[in-house]
Amino acid sequence: MSRNAAGPGVSVVIAAHHAHATIVRAVTSLLAQDWIAWEAVVVSDDGTDYRPTLRNAGIADPRLIFTDTGRIGAGAPAARNAGLVAARQDMVAVLDADDRFRPGRLSTLVPLASDRGAAFDNVAVVRDEDGSPLRSLYGDGRAPAEVDADVFLATSVPMFPVLRRDVAPGWDEDVTFCDDVVFNVRLLDATGPVPLVPEPFYEYRQRAGSITFSADSGERAERCYRHVLDRLAEDGLGISDPGIRERFTRAIAAKRARNAAYEAAFKAGRCANFQEFLSQAGE
Structure with a gap:
């Protein structure tokens, strides 16, 4: 019903x-x-x-x-x-x-x-x-x-x-x-x-x-993160709250570090995609 x-x-x-x-x-x-x-x-x-x-x-x-x-x-x-x-x-x-x-x-x-x-x-x-x-x-x-x-x-x-x-x-x-x-x-x-x-x-x-299974998914993510950081510095991505913009910038830095760890694990054959990497890491 x-x-x-x-x-x-x-x-x-x-x-x-x-x-x-x-x-x-x-x-x-x-x-x-x-x-x-x-x-x-x-x-x-x-x-x-x-x-x-x-x-x-x-x-x-x-x-x-x-x-x-x-x-x-x-x-x-x-x-x-x-x-x-x-x-x-x-x-x-x-x-x-x-x-x-x-x-x-x-x-x-x-x-x-x-x-x-x-x-x-x-x-x-x-x-x-x-x-x-x-x-x-x-x-x-x-x-x-x-x-x-x-x-x-x-x-x-x-x-x-x-x-x-x-x-x-x-x-x-x-x-x-x-x-x-x-x-x-x-x-x-x-x-x-x-x-x-x-x-x-x-x-x-x-x-x-x-996309998340592709061999270049880590590189795609890194390019995206760099671009988002550039936009945050230039126009704030339309986010009005300066505190959120600041915290978003810090979060992107953390995501880049996690992405680098994923790239290393993927190239070593320890995971097939990003979500599998996160599961293995217990996140």
Whole structure:
């Protein structure tokens, strides 16, 4: 039964680049939600049409909207911004095309985000090949009740909020690889502390061939961190609170050190990707 007879609608933005193998799973996870007031904005960033792939899987839902970046490989920030332009609902969420929402995610987070501006949940990191769990953002009993900039900056697993559209900061298209980090810091700068649900409703899939599995993922991260530090020094990345800007700068320095350790472990063959490295390190 639907749990949102009078609740706000949410636009779920799905950036799709070479995602025909996973898009059905992502959209199916939305169809399983008991919060039915959603639309999925599928943004093609590879010049292909995702409608036939979904139709071949028996999915032809009127809540599906299709748009594109008008480019090939423009990047996730550009695709998400295009999705935000096409979105028609008061609430916004991001779903990566190779990830999935677990049942109950929208019905749990949308009311909280509508009231507080945004809401986060725990994140389950799963190996895509066999569905085995790698880790979660927060273990049993460790999740704080709220997330502010300081709490977020201490994390090392991507976080995917549900948020009101009027506080959505947009994605900086010149910030690649760690664009989600910048987005979330800017969001929390605008909202202040917001609720965190301890249940892992977002399933972050680690898939061979993805960016985090690539041999140059550490180098990509390092380039991103350097660029973010340059932007923080130049224009503050649009972050209004000087204390958050300062703490963000320190956090990036810590992330660079962790990334260097990951690079050494990856080259030595001790881990296959960054999340596996973190699991081995007990973080």
